[in-house]
Amino acid sequence: MQRLFTLIFLFVCAQSFGQSPQQSQLKSWTEEYWQHGLNLLTEIVKMPNDAVYTEQIETNIQWCEQQFESRDWSYERLSTGGIPILLAQKINPNANTTILFYFHIDGQAVDRSQWDQPDPYIPVLKEKDESGYWKTIDFQRLQSEYNPEWRVFARSTSDDKGPFAMFLTAWDVLREKENLPDYSVKVILDFEEEQGSPNLPDAVVKYKDKLAADLMLIMDGPRHSSNLPTLTFGARGIAQMTLTTFGPKLPQHSGHYGNYAPNPALLLSQLLASMKDEDGQVSIPGYYEGIELSEQEKVILAAVPDNDEAIQKRLGIGRTDQVGNTYQESIQYPSLNIRGMRSAWVGPEARTIVPATALAEVDIRLVPESDPERLFSLIRKHIEDQGFHIVESDPSDEERLQYPKIVKLESKISYQAFRTPLDSYAGDWLRSAMNRAFGQEPIQIRISGGSIPISPFVDALKIPAVTIPTVNADNNQHSPNENIRLGNYREGIQTILSVLTEPSNK
């Protein structure tokens, strides 16, 4: 009896979902078209794309325009203070839902001498031999063979031209199979992402109406290190501060003034030590305020198949900061990280002096609960509570004599965090698509530890945003020998197929 109900339920679902192709269908389409996709990938990565050189980028923009043109999309360049953004659209007149896909087409600079291939922009296919060395093989072998572990090496294969080539491939499949999305699609292409997308936030505000959508999908970044299908629902933001403490106006002889002139490196150490406890938890009152992980959220975080022991072994650390109980829990909180420190000279240059200044660079990863203005006001209060007078530029002679302890505080908020709830409509919708593609729940990352420069974009549009990473985590992104694993390229196409065929009106 129960079985009958189940069958009826599945039938009803299938009806209401329209013609959603199932896993086996998506897989066979992918197998059929992926070599077409590989040709697209080969073609796109051959164009150098370092955004420092605008002429390189112009070639890339024209290529992208040509792709949309040939697929009967409308497109336009949105001018910014720098390199334009390309907005392409395929409006479905029957739809009242629009989904915006984000890709970036520029890539990191290349140091040709560091690559194990003649040209970082001429892709090569490689296979790992028994000794673990990546050996070039002929692309021709793909005519008769397929090994998911083989990889294509070239700049931007993973970051981020690969995902765009997957998208074009998936679109071509669905056009030929007459299974195009039941919603309108917008694609935004960023050509300055590796420069920190400096013109994006202003452009988003300026072109808010054109970019309007119900959901934004960020098609960038690597999957979870397990390489299983992944959805990432947010990214931490980032702010910085520089703290400088002051000793004597000029470095002084440590014999004459050691025990007399206050040492700025000691002052800085005392100040930094006062900010965090032995377990690496920030001890500034209120710093973690507003962050409560429910039991349900802890279950979601615990479901991520991290291997904490393996991470610690790889990093060579005998303990971890105790901000959260696990790696995933730890990144749900804002950080306060000393990323650099300097006072006078060390090593062979060390001199017997009391230094004049000591400086610490601190970065703060933000979560949605931690408004950076609030954090900085807590930090300022804490610093003052330690007896410091805060200045914004180097202290005058009068200030030096007036205040026993002085610190210069310079701060900058780069961009805030974003996080889309897992239990939102967007979350349900994407999980449904991924389940259909792979027959299993995706790994769900509540928020990623790192920050991405497109979060101002997300914040400005005020729509839910989710990252769909597809590439392998060991892709050497930002480094020489960037690559994409063939298995990831194929599964990436399959992922996008599932998203494009997910009914919007279920």
Added chain:
Amino acid sequence: MQRLFTLIFLFVCAQSFGQSPQQSQLKSWTEEYWQHGLNLLTEIVKMPNDAVYTEQIETNIQWCEQQFESRDWSYERLSTGGIPILLAQKINPNANTTILFYFHIDGQAVDRSQWDQPDPYIPVLKEKDESGYWKTIDFQRLQSEYNPEWRVFARSTSDDKGPFAMFLTAWDVLREKENLPDYSVKVILDFEEEQGSPNLPDAVVKYKDKLAADLMLIMDGPRHSSNLPTLTFGARGIAQMTLTTFGPKLPQHSGHYGNYAPNPALLLSQLLASMKDEDGQVSIPGYYEGIELSEQEKVILAAVPDNDEAIQKRLGIGRTDQVGNTYQESIQYPSLNIRGMRSAWVGPEARTIVPATALAEVDIRLVPESDPERLFSLIRKHIEDQGFHIVESDPSDEERLQYPKIVKLESKISYQAFRTPLDSYAGDWLRSAMNRAFGQEPIQIRISGGSIPISPFVDALKIPAVTIPTVNADNNQHSPNENIRLGNYREGIQTILSVLTEPSNK
């Protein structure tokens, strides 16, 4: 009646002191001979004396030998591993007391482009004009004029050829006046002092018998900043340590691992902060053990006319470390000074990482009570009490995983302190000479804050040693435009005259 007793007392004193010339006599001899002394100074500084160039030093040695030869002294080169030491002697067959004078003849390297004169080895006479600029004047003016504020500019005028030229001058006066010392005189000339006297400690041990004396007088360094006649009874020693803390094996992305991978700069800050309190006092138990300043000693320290307010204004510090109540008291204690600190990158090079290491350079000024071995053992125990595992080289993978907190400690003892008691026979004897020369008590420095490389010499000979500084404190020692003030040159001759005429057997 009282007046009569006083007269008898003075008569008796004069008898028992032999023919000691009084202040007015010393002054008139100095006025008579100081231009002869200036010729000697001019001659000696004209010889370049950078000990990096042994041929330069050879010229200086030969000149010195010639000076002793012409004055009927015996002399010999004592070979060392490097440049020889010159020992000269004038034995008084009737004396059973020997006094050893130390000078060094080598000088700091010169950067000719930084000097306000054509050649740092060709002395020029200068007068300060109304705008505070040092203007060259003709040496000829000294035939008819004398201004104590005029200065001779050339390398080593103050450090340390000037004092040796004063000594030769004083000797010539007393030879002509038939008032040579009633004790035997030894002179040791060091030609590698600015290189840290690397061969001196071994040489002293080797030639201990030849160098034997009852008192050593170190004729080097500047007077107290008040420029009043000064005696310095000791110098702090020096030891160093380098502390390195460890985070992840390689720098890690601060987004991915901030809040998870322990930060080595925080660890270092916590460790350093644990070593000293808010007032700059070392909080390691036992660090100041054995140092007790008696009320009498505090009176002596308080008698030094330091202007703490002026020092603080010059250094631009609104408070001082509270190790002692005054500047002089503060240097009676060992220091623990962070002289340099480094972790990853700062400024434009700053990167969003958790650094792999953090490093602090620390110097420790020693006093006689603070055996450096004992201090290092206290520091080690303190570090271990903070939960650190101490290693001597970079930790292995196994150590990294085994110990939650690791610090690498490298230490070196350069040389120890020396201090001759003020209330010793040597102290009484020198105060008597200085009183006779200037009609007032000299400033007495119990120990100088800085360290001097000849303290191993003092330690090896195991005789009392006192420094008799004569030159002006603002002589630009070790810098371009080194100079000596004419008033100091003349008073320096007068000082040495008083010492050479002080009876040894009173």
